[in-house]
Amino acid sequence: MSITQIAGKLGRDRKTVRKWLQADEPVGYVRRKPAAGKLDAYKNYIRHRMAEGCLNASVILDEIREKGYTGGSTILRVFMQQGDRAV
Structure with a gap:
């Protein structure tokens, strides 16, 4: 053959x-091990802010950008919409 x-x-x-x-x-x-996403380092902070009652993605985006976040707002908004299901 x-x-x-x-x-x-x-x-x-x-x-x-x-x-x-x-x-x-x-x-x-x-x-391969999954690569860390840009938002991963900030997820605990975002969860904490959401638990405090801040559900405004623009405000949180400004805060995490001050901490060094270089990603965009879409991934942040998707993460925040997932709420408890967020990984």
């Missing part, structure tokens, strides 16, 4: 199949 036929049956590119066939050992999958 040719590399092209194998690629067609597997739904992969023929160059990928060739690379697999030339490898000494199968390459295992390595799960």
